[in-house]
Amino acid sequence: MTQTVPLAKLKRSEKNVRTTPPRNIEAMASSIRARGIMQNLLVTAARPKGTYEIIAGDRRYLGAMMLADAGEIDAATYGVPVKIVSGDDADLREVSLTENFQREPMTAAEECVAFQHFLKSDGDIDAVANRFGQTRRFIEGRLRLANLAEPIFEALSEGRITLEMAKAYGSTEDQAKQERVFQQYAHSSYVNADQIRRAIVNDTMKASDPVAVLVGTDAYVAAGGKVECDLFSEDGDRWSDPELARTLAAAIMEAEAKRVGEEQGLAWVRPIATTSLYGATADLHRVTLEPAPLGEDEAARSDAIVARCETLEELMADEEMEETAYAALEEEFERLREEYQTLHSRPPVLSDEMRGKVGTFLTLGRDGKMTLETTYFSETPLQGSAGDGTSGLTRSARDTSSLPPEAVAPGGKPLSARLHDELAVQRRDILAASILADPGLALDYMLFAMTDQSRSYSRYGTTVTAGRPQDPQMPKDQPATQAQLAIAEARESLNSDWTTSSSPVERFEAFRALDDDAKASWLALTVASSLEAKPDYSSAKTNPLHARLASILEIDVAKWWRPTSANFFDRVSKGTLLALLTDVGGPVLAARYVGSKKGEISTSCEKLFAGEAITEAETKEAALAWVPDAMRFDVVVAVADAEFDESVDDETSETAQDDVTSGNDIEDPADGDSDEAEGALGSVNDDDHALIAAE
Incomplete structure (x- = not known):
């Protein structure tokens, strides 16, 4: 039976199984202040007579005592509902355990719905926060979770995602964005809150981002942009439409670049939303300018400094000199050295004649x-000599003239050997899948490769009589491509009854009994399975016969294969991605991403080249049609028969081997993060494998 006992007659007990100090007593005190103690405490009689020890309900007791200590209630008269239990220590501890163990707290989803329902009738968030002893941010956070996209909230309610994962989805109010990311990870068992938050953040921009600071919140909001507050982290506000912000920033910087260029008479000024010129100078030539000459007085002072420093060095060589005297000489020497460096650290001089031929970056x-940068570049090589303001020129990209076109990435840098191998295999698979539809062509190809014995058959790109080709090593966990699935489906559809016999003669006779269409299909599959990805392991060229087959079959590689972050964009440098964006959308499109991290650019490229980004029609068309030259067949031109001559082949192989032996031991950029700046000079990072210029 429940009865009322004055608060002052209660005390804490060692028999309570909860030994950890209760948390959030302030919230309990707020609840008691608003509604009183709604659930009775379990107590047992104690000494002196008339007092009771608390078996269960410690947090409620401490909340009431907090109000008593604050003078809000009188402990001597405030009645606390209790239920008195009796028994020995073991019995009382069992009662305490049962009461605490069986209590099931509300789930986060239930809390969200409850607060949402409560606020519909009492829209004062601050009042609700005070009543339940929570912060306004906590209540707002639960309301944000209550407004999650429906499938995400259902997953939270059913326990399929954790509260932290739900908070990650709730870092944005955009339900469409929440649902896109949720579908992306719906079938993954390895996703965590950090991954979800990064995926959400990739589609947003920090309000403290330089682009956002340049644009300003008022201009961004006036243009239709939306500012979101992340209630579950301390990163601050985020802009939900980074593309809009970049577009606005690009317009501001383009106008300023035009104004400055006209004011200074430069040939061009390119705006980029970053302080680094990494990747922006790949197609340019740096102009090395001479510093302004010293005047007569300055030259004389320079000579005097050198003479005095030589004298000081001689004096300081005296080992018997006192420390104070030595320190004075050393101080003078350092002062003179700094003065000398200041005299000779002079800005370069850009002559009026050169001004209209060069440009720089904003x-x-x-x-x-x-x-405005003070380093100047030209779009074409300039000839100059010391003294005329153009003492020398440095190319910003490695010379790739010896490589075939398909071995060079956008922007002029060579593809890494590993990435080129993978693309070559996937390109070959597309040809193999396509040749299945033309058994007659497969027959012609096979007969040619088998009968033309005057040259090495391997140069024709097939191993018709030798089984599977020796492909470059591919990642074991790489998902099957569309072309590979088409080949597997074709194999499963063939009549394979003739293969069941253990006797090769019986299998041969059974095969002979097949009709012509069945034989032709097996022939097409055999030819498709024989295609080589590359003429030889070190070669970077596409086999010209493959290119001819592809033209006959009218293969559109873009319909079979699309670049993604995993199979291309994460595997190349930031400079290559910017050059690629320039190719499909012009410098304005690339300039929007120069200040972004490589991972963010890769994610944006994946959407753009899949046709999922909102952009101009011309840019979308160019992106959907684009594939790297390493995946194309049409970059290969006809080659003379002499190229296949055995002597030429042997000579080429020896040259390639020598190149491999003498090459630098450098890392593959696909294995690491290529997001580090190359510096203001735009020099190329030698971390890339230079593909061997075989043939």
């Missing part, structure tokens, strides 16, 4: 302010 600092 960059964006971390503080959102635009700065």
